[in-house]
Amino acid sequence: MPDSWPKRESTTSFQAVSAIDIDAVRAETPGAAEVVHLNNAGAALPPNPVLMAEIDYLEAEARMGGYEVAASRAEDLNRVYDAGALLLGCKPSELAFTQSASLAWHTALSVVPLKAGDRVLATTAEYVANVYGLIQLQRRGVEVELIPDDPDGRASVEAVASMLDERVKLVCATHIPTGGGLVNPVTEIGRLVDETGALYLVDATQSVGQMPLAVDELACDLLVLTGRKFLRGPRGTGLLYVRSGLDLLDPPVMDGRSAAWVGDWDYELSAGAQRYETFETNLAAKVGLGVAIEYALRIGLDSIAKRIDELAEILRARLSAQPLVKLAELGGEQSAIVTFYVDGRSTDAVAAALRAWGINTSVVQPQPPAFDPTGRTRHGLIRASVHYYNTAEEIDDLIAALY
Numbered sequence: 581m582p583d584s585w586p587k588r589e590s591t592t593s594f595q596a597v598s599a600i601d602i603d604a605v606r607a608e609t610p611g612a613a614e615v616v617h618l619n620n621a622g623a624a625l626p627p628n629p630v631l632m633a634e635i636d637y638l639e640a641e642a643r644m645g646g647y648e649v650a651a652s653r654a655e656d657l658n659r660v661y662d663a664g665a666l667l668l669g670c671k672p673s674e675l676a677f678t679q680s681a682s683l684a685w686h687t688a689l690s691v692v693p694l695k696a697g698d699r700v701l702a703t704t705a706e707y708v709a710n711v712y713g714l715i716q717l718q719r720r721g722v723e724v725e726l727i728p729d730d731p732d733g734r735a736s737v738e739a740v741a742s743m744l745d746e747r748v749k750l751v752c753a754t755h756i757p758t759g760g761g762l763v764n765p766v767t768e769i770g771r772l773v774d775e776t777g778a779l780y781l782v783d784a785t786q787s788v789g790q791m792p793l794a795v796d797e798l799a800c801d802l803l804v805l806t807g808r809k810f811l812r813g814p815r816g817t818g819l820l821y822v823r824s825g826l827d828l829l830d831p832p833v834m835d836g837r838s839a840a841w842v843g844d845w846d847y848e849l850s851a852g853a854q855r856y857e858t859f860e861t862n863l864a865a866k867v868g869l870g871v872a873i874e875y876a877l878r879i880g881l882d883s884i885a886k887r888i889d890e891l892a893e894i895l896r897a898r899l900s901a902q903p904l905v906k907l908a909e910l911g912g913e914q915s916a917i918v919t920f921y922v923d924g925r926s927t928d929a930v931a932a933a934l935r936a937w938g939i940n941t942s943v944v945q946p947q948p949p950a951f952d953p954t955g956r957t958r959h960g961l962i963r964a965s966v967h968y969y970n971t972a973e974e975i976d977d978l979i980a981a982l983y
């Protein structure tokens with residue numbers, strides 16, 4: 581691994597904040613009339629343009645043949661790269677379309693050259709799939725160390741500064757965990773990692789689509805996201821950002837999309853991040869993700885963040901006012917995710933009762949102690965996660981259904 585990787589180029593641009601027309605976005609969201617959807621951290625309700633783009637593509641496949649549609653719709657299939665590049669402030673060629681954030685994360689992990697004795701740092705906020713990858717590294721003799729949390733529960737930037745040395749080859753940070761609303765200081769960590777020879781892998785699965793993100797601000801080399809959560813895209817979609825110019829290992833899974841077969845026993849990798857893709861994939865979903873990202877960009881990530889902030893604040897305030905409800909949040913800056921439990925009632929029973937009222941939330945399962953140092957998840961938690969298309973009235977519905 582070289583001492584320093586080539587430097588990044590900035591392509592960031594953010595939009596101005598403007599009020600979102602909530603009636604209009606709800607009218608474009610078929611599910612908004614059916615359910616109170618507070619499970620956006622699980623999978624958000626897709627808007628009509630996403631749904632229609634997918635259906636249209638699937639119908640074309642059925643009528644024309646899958647290969648023939650793909651050949652005739654290159655522009656539609658490229659939307660995900662162009663829109664993704666605008667979303668993250670990178671080049672289209674730095675993005676690979678994947679089937680999930682986990683697949684993207686494991687691909688990223690497997691192309692970073694690591695050997696026994698190297699050190700890898702990771703936040704306690706890592707998702708279970710990421711933890712499995714870290715355990716696999718440990719079993720290969722790589723030293724994996726968790727970054728301690730500050731007293732407020734966020735990854736300690738000070739600790740990162742003291743842990744970094746020339747043996748640290750990779751730092752993994754999850755921006756917003758799956759089981760809570762805290763926002764990790766990924767930019768501050770990135771600045772520190774950028775001064776070293778280590779690579780920086782950010783899991784933006786829960787933050788993308790709910791706030792502006794830019795890879796040059798994060799100073800990350802690798803970033804993963806999923807389509808179905810705050811981006812409101814189709815299930816089975818994700819993106820892997822790989823900064824260009826990195827000297828990484830060959831992809832773990834390869835086919836005709838990742839490389840050209842140039843001799844009996846030779847292949848040449850495809851240019852850019854396309855080498856991390858496979859030929860066979862759900863192309864209707866790929867088009868749908870492109871449309872979902874364009875939709876989010878049209879509304880504006882700053883506007884989305886502001887609206888989510890207001891709704892999440894209302895949700896936290898109303899929950900806090902309930903005598904039996906205990907909020908279980910850590911950290912200073914908060915996101916769309918709000919976790920809580922109801923004293924004396926099983927979390928599963930509360931979630932099921934809410935579901936019976938047409939209110940979608942989800943349950944955070946207890947986490948092992950190293951990844952939950954405060955023990956806040958030990959009895960399980962209800963996770964309610966708002967998006968910009970939710971309303972204060974829907975939050976009232978949740979509160980009313982709790983008792």
Ligand SMILES: Cc1ncc(COP(=O)(O)O)c(C=O)c1O
Binds near residue numbers: 679754785807
């Ligand atoms: C923080 C975080 N990272 C990664 C993932 C995995 O995403 P996917 O299911 O798309 O693999 C999740 C899913 O909930 C998550 O919350």
